[in-house]
Amino acid sequence: MLKLLAELGIQEIPIERSSDLVARFAGHAAGLRPSADEFAAVRFLARLAPDLDYPGGLIGEAYFASEWLDCACHVNSLERDAANALEDALRTSDPVNIGAGLLAAATATWF
Numbered sequence: 001m002l003k004l005l006a007e008l009g010i011q012e013i014p015i016e017r018s019s020d021l022v023a024r025f026a027g028h029a030a031g032l033r034p035s036a037d038e039f040a041a042v043r044f045l046a047r048l049a050p051d052l053d054y055p056g057g058l059i060g061e062a063y064f065a066s067e068w069l070d071c072a073c074h075v076n077s078l079e080r081d082a083a084n085a086l087e088d089a090l091r092t093s094d095p096v097n098i099g100a101g102l103l104a105a106a107t108a109t110w111f
Contacts, residue, residue: 016057022048023058025098027090029106039069041090042083061086 013021023045030041037043045062054060065086068079 015052015055019048019052019055019057019059021096023062023090024093025096025106027087027093028095028098029103030087031091032103032107039066039083039087042066042069042087045090058086058090062090 023041026044027041030044033040042062042065045059046066049055049059049063052059054063065079065083068074068077068083074080
């Protein structure tokens with residue numbers, strides 16, 4: 001993989017930075033969906049965490065926040081407020097410069 005990146009002239013980036021780019025992409029795609037789940041970006045990122053050995057950064061934050069989304073006992077809690085703030089931040093962050101076709105595919109079928 002590193003050889004391929006070098007041949008394409010793409011610099012390797014640290015895992016935390018790459019996870020934040022994925023988070024920005026997911027937030028941007030979630031914000032464009034007409035009938036998206038209220039916490040679509042947080043839920044998507046949380047599903048990535050186990051396979052990535054529970055990283056820090058936005059994926060780690062989403063994993064922690066997702067624990068409180070489906071529990072009725074946390075509807076008016078600080079944890080739910082934090083999950084709302086994270087989803088809002090993901091949806092309003094600077095969008096990643098991606099091709100219109102990829103963005104259309106992600107928003108049409110979700111992840």
